[in-house]
Amino acid sequence: MSAALSATLCFRSREGDLVKDAEWLGVPLDTLRAAVPWRTFRWSKGQKHYSGTYWSATQCDHVIYESRLELARLLFADFDTSVLGIIAQPFLLAVTLDGAARRHVPDFLLLTTTGPVIVDVKPAHRVTATRVAVTFAWTRQVVESRGWRYEVWSEPPTSRLENIRLLAGYRRPWLFDQHLTNALMSEPFDGVSLTDVISRQSRWPEQSVKATVLHLLWKQHFATDLDHPLSRGHLLWTPT
Numbered sequence: 001m002s003a004a005l006s007a008t009l010c011f012r013s014r015e016g017d018l019v020k021d022a023e024w025l026g027v028p029l030d031t032l033r034a035a036v037p038w039r040t041f042r043w044s045k046g047q048k049h050y051s052g053t054y055w056s057a058t059q060c061d062h063v064i065y066e067s068r069l070e071l072a073r074l075l076f077a078d079f080d081t082s083v084l085g086i087i088a089q090p091f092l093l094a095v096t097l098d099g100a101a102r103r104h105v106p107d108f109l110l111l112t113t114t115g116p117v118i119v120d121v122k123p124a125h126r127v128t129a130t131r132v133a134v135t136f137a138w139t140r141q142v143v144e145s146r147g148w149r150y151e152v153w154s155e156p157p158t159s160r161l162e163n164i165r166l167l168a169g170y171r172r173p174w175l176f177d178q179h180l181t182n183a184l185m186s187e188p189f190d191g192v193s194l195t196d197v198i199s200r201q202s203r204w205p206e207q208s209v210k211a212t213v214l215h216l217l218w219k220q221h222f223a224t225d226l227d228h229p230l231s232r233g234h235l236l237w238t239p240t
Contacts, residue, residue: 007142011035011091024093024142029116037064037089038105054078056086057171057218064088070107070121072161073153077110077119078171079164081220085111090118097138104135116148124154163226170215180204180212185221188238194224195232 007024014034053062054071056078063086065071077083090109095102108119120139126132136152143150170176180201189197194213201209213236216222223239224230 006096007145008094009091010038010094012038021094025146029111032090032109033085033087033111035087035090035109038092039066039089055172057173058083059086066107067121069123069155072156072165073108073119073121075161075164075168076156077108078168079218079220080112082113083110084113087111093139093142095138095142102135102138104139106139114149116146117151118143118148119151119153121153127152127154157227159228160226163230166230167214167218170211171218173215173219176212176215177204177208180208181216184209184212184216189222189236190238191235193232194234194236197236198232 008021009024009027010018010020010022011027011032012018012035013031014036049067050071051064051066052071053064054074055061056063056074058078063074065074065088074086077086087109089105089107091105093104093106106118107121110117110119118139120136122132122136127136140150183201183203184197187200194210197213198206198209213222217224217236220239222236224234224236228234
């Protein structure tokens with residue numbers, strides 16, 4: 001039997017309601033937008049993963065994560081301008097496959113400009129483990145039965161992650177002088193280095209200009225090469 005045909009899901013609403021065994025193909029996306037994390041944090045002495053909450057500029061709210069790798073995926077999602085919403089642990093998915101009951105809680109539901117994306121985060125060395133591979137295979141089948149995308153995400157390039165992590169420190173728009181922000185946004189900086197951008201704004205303190213440029217890089221009003229460690233020599237350009 002196809003996994004999609006037997007799939008059901010359970011989820012929790014913001015009002016505290018627990019919805020059980022709903023048909024996977026019958027639950028509207030708008031209902032899942034309002035889901036809250038299926039699990040609560042699990043703490044134990046000596047645990048090897050790090051749980052926490054991340055304030056998402058996309059959500060204007062906190063989103064939970066259960067490992068440093070999940071936090072990395074959150075950073076990438078928050079930086080991605082095509083992502084309109086991020087829901088952590090959106091539901092418990094259940095299927096009957098080859099006569100056996102199987103259950104899985106995906107890590108994230110991303111609402112994007114090109115449709116919903118279900119994301120599972122797993123270290124690369126564990127993706128091919130038999131139990132993990134089987135779970136991801138039937139999860140992909142179920143997710144794609146709705147025309148949604150499914151993604152298994154592992155460790156990203158180190159330099160890109162560290163650059164996005166740095167820019168995330170400048171993601172809160174209310175911390176920046178709007179007059180300075182407008183001044184920077186009104187000037188063409190294609191091919192201009194970060195050092196030269198800072199030197200052109202002598203009306204404001206250097207550190208304020210630098211911080212605002214990094215905020216605009218986070219907002220992607222400007223772009224630069226994020227595949228190498230960010231430096232004052234990096235050139236800026238306007239994304240197309």
